Amino acid sequence: MPRMRPRLSLISAALAVAIGIAGCGGGASVTGGAGVSGQPGSSAGASAGGSTAAFDAANEGGTLHLLAQAAGGTLDPQVNYTLQYWQLYQSVYDQLVTFARVGGQASNTIVPDLATAMPSVTDGGKTYTFTLRTGIKFANGQSLTVADVQASFQRLFKVASPNAGSWYNVIVGATACLSKPATCTLSGGVVVNAATNSVVFHLSQPDPEFLDQLAMPFASILPAGSPAHDAGTDPIPGTGPYYFASYAPNSALVLKRNPYFKVWSAQAEPQGYPNEIEETFGLSAEAEVTAIENGQADWMYDPPPPDRLSELSTKYADQVHINTLTAYWYLAMNTNIAPFNNLQARQAINWAIDRNAVIRLYGGPSLATPACTLLPPGIPGHVNFCNYTAGGGSTWTAADMAKAKALVKASGTAGTSVGVVVQNDPVNESIGEYVQSVLNQLGYKATLKPLSDNIQYTYIQNPNNHVQISLTQWYQDYPTAADFLQVLLSCSSFNPGSDSSINIAGYCNKSIDAQMSTAEAEQESNPAAANALWGKLDQELMAQSPLAPLINPKLIDFVSSRVHNYSFSLQYYMNVDQLWLK
Amino acid sequence: MTDAVVQGTTAGTGESTVPPRSASRGPWRQALGQIARDRVAVGSAVFLLLIVAVCLMAPLYASYIAHTNPFQSNVLGTTVVNGKTVPVLQPNTQGLALGSTPIGPTWHFSHYFLGADSQGRDVMTRLLYGGRTTLLIGTVSAVICCAIAAVLGLIAGYFGGAVDWVLSRLFDIIWAFPIYLLAISLAVVLLTSGLHLGPVTIGASSLLLPILIIALIYVPYVARPLRGQVLSLKEREFIQAAVGVGAPDGRIIRKEVLPNILPAIIVYLPLMIALGMLTEAAMSFLSIGVQPPQASWGTIVNDGMSLLYNRPAVAIAPGVLLVLTTVALNLLGDSVRDALDPRAKLRGSV
Numbered sequence: 001m002p003r004m005r006p007r008l009s010l011i012s013a014a015l016a017v018a019i020g021i022a023g024c025g026g027g028a029s030v031t032g033g034a035g036v037s038g039q040p041g042s043s044a045g046a047s048a049g050g051s052t053a054a055f056d057a058a059n060e061g062g063t064l065h066l067l068a069q070a071a072g073g074t075l076d077p078q079v080n081y082t083l084q085y086w087q088l089y090q091s092v093y094d095q096l097v098t099f100a101r102v103g104g105q106a107s108n109t110i111v112p113d114l115a116t117a118m119p120s121v122t123d124g125g126k127t128y129t130f131t132l133r134t135g136i137k138f139a140n141g142q143s144l145t146v147a148d149v150q151a152s153f154q155r156l157f158k159v160a161s162p163n164a165g166s167w168y169n170v171i172v173g174a175t176a177c178l179s180k181p182a183t184c185t186l187s188g189g190v191v192v193n194a195a196t197n198s199v200v201f202h203l204s205q206p207d208p209e210f211l212d213q214l215a216m217p218f219a220s221i222l223p224a225g226s227p228a229h230d231a232g233t234d235p236i237p238g239t240g241p242y243y244f245a246s247y248a249p250n251s252a253l254v255l256k257r258n259p260y261f262k263v264w265s266a267q268a269e270p271q272g273y274p275n276e277i278e279e280t281f282g283l284s285a286e287a288e289v290t291a292i293e294n295g296q297a298d299w300m301y302d303p304p305p306p307d308r309l310s311e312l313s314t315k316y317a318d319q320v321h322i323n324t325l326t327a328y329w330y331l332a333m334n335t336n337i338a339p340f341n342n343l344q345a346r347q348a349i350n351w352a353i354d355r356n357a358v359i360r361l362y363g364g365p366s367l368a369t370p371a372c373t374l375l376p377p378g379i380p381g382h383v384n385f386c387n388y389t390a391g392g393g394s395t396w397t398a399a400d401m402a403k404a405k406a407l408v409k410a411s412g413t414a415g416t417s418v419g420v421v422v423q424n425d426p427v428n429e430s431i432g433e434y435v436q437s438v439l440n441q442l443g444y445k446a447t448l449k450p451l452s453d454n455i456q457y458t459y460i461q462n463p464n465n466h467v468q469i470s471l472t473q474w475y476q477d478y479p480t481a482a483d484f485l486q487v488l489l490s491c492s493s494f495n496p497g498s499d500s501s502i503n504i505a506g507y508c509n510k511s512i513d514a515q516m517s518t519a520e521a522e523q524e525s526n527p528a529a530a531n532a533l534w535g536k537l538d539q540e541l542m543a544q545s546p547l548a549p550l551i552n553p554k555l556i557d558f559v560s561s562r563v564h565n566y567s568f569s570l571q572y573y574m575n576v577d578q579l580w581l582k
Numbered sequence: 583m584t585d586a587v588v589q590g591t592t593a594g595t596g597e598s599t600v601p602p603r604s605a606s607r608g609p610w611r612q613a614l615g616q617i618a619r620d621r622v623a624v625g626s627a628v629f630l631l632l633i634v635a636v637c638l639m640a641p642l643y644a645s646y647i648a649h650t651n652p653f654q655s656n657v658l659g660t661t662v663v664n665g666k667t668v669p670v671l672q673p674n675t676q677g678l679a680l681g682s683t684p685i686g687p688t689w690h691f692s693h694y695f696l697g698a699d700s701q702g703r704d705v706m707t708r709l710l711y712g713g714r715t716t717l718l719i720g721t722v723s724a725v726i727c728c729a730i731a732a733v734l735g736l737i738a739g740y741f742g743g744a745v746d747w748v749l750s751r752l753f754d755i756i757w758a759f760p761i762y763l764l765a766i767s768l769a770v771v772l773l774t775s776g777l778h779l780g781p782v783t784i785g786a787s788s789l790l791l792p793i794l795i796i797a798l799i800y801v802p803y804v805a806r807p808l809r810g811q812v813l814s815l816k817e818r819e820f821i822q823a824a825v826g827v828g829a830p831d832g833r834i835i836r837k838e839v840l841p842n843i844l845p846a847i848i849v850y851l852p853l854m855i856a857l858g859m860l861t862e863a864a865m866s867f868l869s870i871g872v873q874p875p876q877a878s879w880g881t882i883v884n885d886g887m888s889l890l891y892n893r894p895a896v897a898i899a900p901g902v903l904l905v906l907t908t909v910a911l912n913l914l915g916d917s918v919r920d921a922l923d924p925r926a927k928l929r930g931s932v
Contacts, residue, residue, distance in 0.1 A: 306700070311891070
């Protein structure tokens, strides 16, 4: 999934419930990406282990003050593609199915939401039949009907939803909708029956990830009369416990209780605790930290700046939550232009970068671990190996600058000018400056090119920009190997001339592509064999070194002292409306 | 030659308010004498010379005293403080063990006198290298700016008519932009891919880019008043006389007009150096001036911004030097103006 900022939406598959995500280490104040903790180190949570707790009316009330440096763009759930708003959409919009609104591993589970039950899947995986719940109303008082479901999927194409062509193109009629969005009907693709309240999806081919895609905010069910264009700053009513009362991108976004909401499934859409949620924009990250410390705000979307980490670590440790992510920061080396069209030059980078230095710049060992593989720990197929560590071994221990310099010399690329493109926030820029220093030590003439995080991600994707090496991040869409290897390094992900060429390295190897297809096809029928193949492909790709994985990061949530009942979903991170304010 | 021209010109103006020139000393010598008697000017000049001398010694300091490479990251490096080996970036071991803090000032010139920055580099060494860069950019951009402004001001003022109209409108257009917005716009465009003008190519990380940008954006600020002076001079008798005897325009400009606006250019120079340094610092602070790993006082302030809470010295040290240097340049500039243009002082005292 494209990531315009380090923290964007995460998607997961229901099949991944059994997948173990490594819990993070650290002190008693660290939550290992799982479970619920009222205050770290204590167990004041509501739904430990992922089970759904009963609503506790005694903890209801108050206004939750959230902070973000900037607004997240359009409010339209079928267009917006940022974690910033996907987190909030959990309190406003519903889909036919959704990821369980709990903390921990159980948050990977897909549960029925607006549908009464999980769908019956027939016709060899090509037909999904749902029954819609009755008695549910939108925040504008309009009752939910199957016509809304049908219209919502048509609208998804009409508004050119970012992943309409890649996730929902398997629906019958999608091809016509993609070519002529304005007249999209999905005829034969989404069939509804008002009498039986049924919704039937017909797919042109089986898609094992279709349910995951139905659980995404893009597939939110909206009133049939919603505008057939990006709604921008005009909120569209949803069915969740809150509605967007106002949105001014220069100042604030306000959520108020939906007066028509009644809990139909606490697992899918629980009642929220705060009476109102307000996200204010415009403060710097420094000011956000200060505001939370002073109790003037309850949570910040942005990561705390590096110079405040020590202070949070000591004085405010009980307000900090650290969560493990299945993600990595990596260097993408353009395999089609000099100097990184040379294998030895690429391998030299992997040998030369000291992961411990990157970790130090990122925030220390409590916030990241060295990365050696393209499949992070916790992803099926992950194998512990490390091709580029001094002294060998299966985990990274040290860089080998001598070997790296020898490789650069052998490659004949020394002296080449190399541009390092990074985002211009302090952490990215400081890691970029370190990489620049390493490149200079290797004999290159490196320059640092910091770009605004709004444009850096699309800039480095477009092969026309001739980016030689760039620092970026990848956070899981699905906890599957395909989401890392196939998305980032397959030939089909390389689109010359496009800003959406997620294969930033431009690496294309037909043989590896074919093996990835084989692994994906075997994923359901023979997962063990598929995982073994993914692990082998990870090693083959690392040998080719199109990317240099640097660190597996963790996420910090800093909350005010009055916040309790913190829980962390692996899909959408902190469960915002489940916080108690005391 | 210059003295003779200036003397002749002064006589040519026929102004009765001009103090009578000494029989033994020319106006340049008089001006120098006046500056030498001005304690503030002498103090400023000594300070500036000291700064320049110390900054020029940056490579010697780095190689023979601090033994460090100020352009290379030293994230995992160590140093010795009070006999103990300590990491340059000290990981926090308290509480949740989040973050790390660069070593603070040791007050030992041999290692991390002013502490380290977030890349583990010696701040003192970078401060000296940064001073070289900032002074270089300020000075060269001021010289280029004044040279271009002088040429354009001379042409516009002397020839008048359509040439004057075109040049004046060009100045108006540049002047219409907020100065920093113009600098930022140019820098953002040029820093992406460098400057390519036919056979001339300037790399994105070259110091020439900020120098040229700063020089160009201030041209109207110098050229306009110079043009005004030339317009005024054109009406004077000695110019009219030169025209009357058939002297070619080029000769009149070189021999009569230029020497008369030279004092004004000299007065502008230190002020433009100060302005250039401040603009460079502002651009580098915004990451669109001097590019890493090169250092300037602006980039060091920028580096220090992310350390304000823990290591404020990193941002404060270059900031203080920048303030002191620009104040010294302004004071010196005022003194030079008073010395070269006594009428300005007389006008100011009325």
